[in-house]
Amino acid sequence: MYNLGEIAQALGAELIGDPDLQIQGLAALDKAGETQLTFLSNPRYRKSLAETTATAVLVQPEFKELCPVAALVVDDPYLAYARISNWFDQRPMVAEGISKGAWVDPKAEVDPTARLAHGVVVEEGAIVGARVEIGPNTVVGAGAKVGDESRLGANVTLYHDVIVGKRCLIHSSAVIGADGFGFAREEERWVKIHQIGRVILGDDVEIGACSTVDRGAIDDTVVGNGVKIDNQVMVGHNVVIGEHTAMAGCSASAGSTKIGSRCTIGGGAGLSGHIEVADDVHLSGMAMVTKSLTEKGVYSSGTGIMPYQQWRRNVVRFQQLDKLAARISQLEKAMKDKG
16 A cells, blocks of 8 residues: 555656545546546546546646546656556565476576476576566576566466566567478478577567567577567567567567567558568558558558448459559540540
8 A cells, every 4th residue: 555645756746635645556547446546648538537536546737627536747647657557566476486396407597586486497508587587387498598587477488599688578378489480392392491590589578478479590580678569479580679669469570570669560460571660660450561661650551440331342443443543544645645
C-alpha cells in the first residue's frame, strides 16, 4: 500500500488532494473504486471521469478541474501509469537459489543470486547472470548467455549460443535460436542449409509468449536494445531489428530483412525477405511490405472492412483493373491523335 504523496513524488506529479490517501491497486477508469488509482488518457472517456469512484486519477492539466476525486496531474497519464504499474505487480517470483529439480551442467556458470525453478536445464558452457529468474522447464542451451536481471518464463527455449542482454523479459513458450527456414532446391527435393549463426538480443528486450526468433544462417539475427515483440510473432533468420522498435501480435518478418529503429509493426503485418525498412516507419495492421521503405512515415496496405456484398463487387472490379487501364490508355491516345 502506498499513499498519494509517495506516488506524486515518484512521478513528479502535481497532487490535488490529501497526500495521506492510501492506494492499494490500479484499475480502469470506469471500474476503479476505493483505494484504487486510475488514469484518463483519452478524452473520449471524460464521462467516466465525472462518474469515477476511484480514490485518485492521473490526468492531464486541462482535466484537473473536472476530476471529482484526488488528482495527480501529469503531462502523459498513460506513461505515468506505466511507470507506477510495477509498484503493484504481484506476480509470484521463482524461489531463491537453484531448485533441486533443476539441472545445471558442471561446466555452466550460474550466478549465486540467480533463481532457477523446477525443471530448468542449463547446458554446458552456458552463463546465467546476476539476479536472473528462470521459470519452470526452461532450457538454456549450450554456450548461451543470459544477462543480469533478465527473466525467462516457463517453457522458454534458448538454443545454443544465443545471447540475451540485461533486463530482458522472455515470456512462456518463446523459442529463441531455432533454425531459420533455409533450404536449397535439388530437382524435386529440398537440401537443408544448416544455420550456423546466432541470435543476439540487446538490453531491455521483451519477447511475447509463443514467439520465435530464428538464428542466422551465417551472420547473426540481431534484436536491438529496447525492442518489444508481442505474442506469436515470427522473426526470420538474419533479420536485424533496430533499437526501440515494437512488433505487435502475429506480425512476421522473413529472413535477411533490416528493420530500422523506433518502428512500429501492426498486428498481422508481414515483411518480405531481403528488404530494408527505414527508421521511424509505422505499419498499420495487416500491412504487407514487399519492397524497401526508405522514408519514415505511416504505411498501410490491403483494404478496410466493408459489407460482404460490397467486398464481392470490389473484388470483381479489382480483377478488371488491367483491362480498364488499357482501355483508358487507348482512349487517351485516340483523343491525342484527334487533337
